[in-house]
Amino acid sequence: MKRHIIYSAAIAVTLLFNSCATNPVTGKRDVSFVSEGQELAMGQEADPQIVAQYGLVQNPTLQKFIQEKGQQMAAVSHRPNLKYEFKIVDSPILNAFAVPGGYVYFTRGIMAHFNNEAQFAGVLGHEIGHITARHSAQQQTKAIITQGVLLGGMIAFPDLAQFGDLAGQGASLLFLKFGRDDERQSDELGVEYSTKIGYNAHEMADFFQTLARQGQQAGQGEIPEWQSTHPNPTNRYSTVHQLADQWQQKVTGSQFAVNRDSYLRMIDGLVYGEDPKQGFVENSIFYHPELKFQFPIPANWQYQNTPQQVQMAPKDGKALMFLRLAQGTSLEAAAQQMVQANQLQVIESKQVTVNGLPALALIGQQTPPQDQQQTQQQQAPIQALSYFIQYGGNIYNLTGVTAATDFNTYFPSFSNTMQNFRQLTDPEKINRKPEVVSIKKVTRDATLSQALKSFNMPDKRLEELAILNGMTLTAKVSAGTLIKVLERR
Incomplete structure (x- = not known):
């Protein structure tokens, strides 16, 4: 019996050793039952499901921007050999996510809430970091080791998942949630990658405050989708600022861009919230x-x-x-x-x-069926x-x-x-028109609240607009400053 246990243990060790792969980010050997080829196949299978489920935003200017910045960042990442794709999906939710194999997605909701190129670049680097550090492969390997399911994702209504495809499982199974250690590592990579392509990563930290405020406004402490399972926002804010200082010292002789006005002009006219042409709810209808x-x-x-x-x-x-x-x-x-x-x-x-x-x-x-082992x-x-x-x-x-x-x-x-x-x-x-982000120039020195009211924004939406602008209502804005308001076009 003792020899049998030793023999079994030896086989297990051998299997684990043979399943080790060098992590591109850390350079260490990780146990992995998912090959790079399998990662690529997963992404290729997931992409059309995601596009079909959400649709793509038809905005050539924004699409060109994220593709150019994405490819530029991919080239300085730890896995430049992957064929990356970057897309904006037609959803009002504040979210960005990546699937294995090099596919990165931003919702139009999160694009509307960025206030400069540097904030976008930080989140872009964070999502690329999930891919380069092989977080999906690691999560699935852990699931296999613990005899869990291979793809442990979000099913909107788990009690009804057995009802065939009627429970709307689809691509939602592919949005893996990562642990906090993975999220911290992706924050670090987001700072590194965005700094290397010339952006000020301090802006990435500031965007976390927008996410936290948006969640608080949603009620009951609700956390935006992109922020769920992530580290504490306050700690995250401080850590990213420290990492930004460190990386800016390493990348000497560079000017670190923010590019606020150029980004705001790009999102002028972007649909905000539900797009009526796709259907909308009013008074429970x-x-x-x-x-x-x-x-x-x-x-x-x-x-x-x-x-x-x-x-x-x-x-x-x-x-x-x-x-x-x-x-x-x-x-x-x-x-x-x-x-x-x-x-x-x-x-x-x-x-x-x-x-x-x-x-x-x-x-x-x-x-x-009776032969299924179910509760x-x-x-x-x-x-x-x-x-x-x-x-x-x-x-x-x-x-x-x-x-x-x-x-x-x-x-x-x-x-x-x-x-x-x-x-x-x-x-x-x-004939209902969608609300869109409209970029306006402040005509005189004022608080953000005063500036928004000068463009006839209703009082009940001022806090929402303050979050959209990444400012407080009492923040001072100078004449000539660009701000976001909402219009129907």
């Missing part, structure tokens, strides 16, 4: 101006709108409802495709009309109410999903939303 439909969202439910679907859920996460385009040339074919794809047993199905539109309604149930809670059947509605040359599928034991509780909410799907005819909603 979802409106889609381009497709000309509307439906109510249950009271106190959260929602997420993407180009592929609208998802809604109560805060307890015990139910999920979504709308998306159905597959099929008829109501019956669309319903059959959904039933087969999700292995549903149809309990009831009938032809109906919804506000004059032809529709098909069905109730179905999904029971996981008792996961073995509970999932029950769904689905409406397939024919309108405007499309078939729309509204589906509500919950545990069979909770179905009667959520049925009224599901049914009310589905039966109130209707044509949108209100010209004001159809």
Whole structure:
């Protein structure tokens, strides 16, 4: 027995040794079960899913800017051999993220909140740092060692993940969350890389304050997506300032740029918040101006709108409802495709009309196979109410999903939303213009609050605009200073 244990231990040590790879950043040997080729394959698979889920911002000037700066920074990074791609996704959330293999994404929400090129460069370096330090590979290796899942990501509604692809798993599985040590290392690399291409990394530290303030304004101490699992903002602020001093001493003879005005002029006209043409919510009703439909969202439910679907859920996460385009040339074919794809047993199905539109309604149930090793809670059947509605040359599928034991509780909410799907005819909603970032020049010395009011910004949005400008409302702004306001264009 003792020899067997020693022999097994020797095999384990050998496997671990053979799985070691030199970390490009530290130069040390790390245990890794993920090869560079696998990283590349992961990124290539993830990219089209991310683009499909969010869409890209069509702004050639901004896209050229991030591509040029990204390639410049990649060249001074620890993995210059990778083929990097840099994209702006069409989401109002403040977020930047990277996936293995060299893919880096910024949301238009975070681009709107940068106030100079140096802030952008610091975050760009942070995300490239996740790639160069192979943080995704390390996280997955740890998961394999602990017999966890290979891709431990965010599923919006984990209680319903077993309901096929209806839980909206998609590309969200690919957004790995890193530990605080990884985040600190990426902060260090962000300072290093941005300094090496000539930017003032002190501005990166200042942007952390914008993130913290935005989170506080969101309520209940909510943290912006990009900042979740990151080190304490106050400590992070101080550490990055110290690192910026150190790297500026190393890179002697350089001028460290901020480039505030040039950046602000680039984002003039950038859509801010929800883009109405993609759908928007007002008074708990979802409106889609381009497709000309509307439906109510249950009271106190959260929602997420993407180009592929609208998802809604109560805060307890015990139910999920979504709308998306159905597959099929008829109501019956669309319903059959959904039933087969999700292995549903149809309990009831009938032809109906919804506000004059032809529709098909069905109730179905999904029971996981008995041979699957699942918890008792996961073995509970999932029950769904689905409406397939024919309108405007499309078939729309509204589906509500919950545990069979909770179905009667959520049925009224599901049914009310589905039966109130209707044509949108209100010209004001159809022609709603998006809010955009508009760059204005201050005409006289004033506080930021006074300057914003001079451009007719409402009092209730002054703090939001102060955060957007990376200033306090009492900050002094001189005549000729560029600031951000919001307009509808």
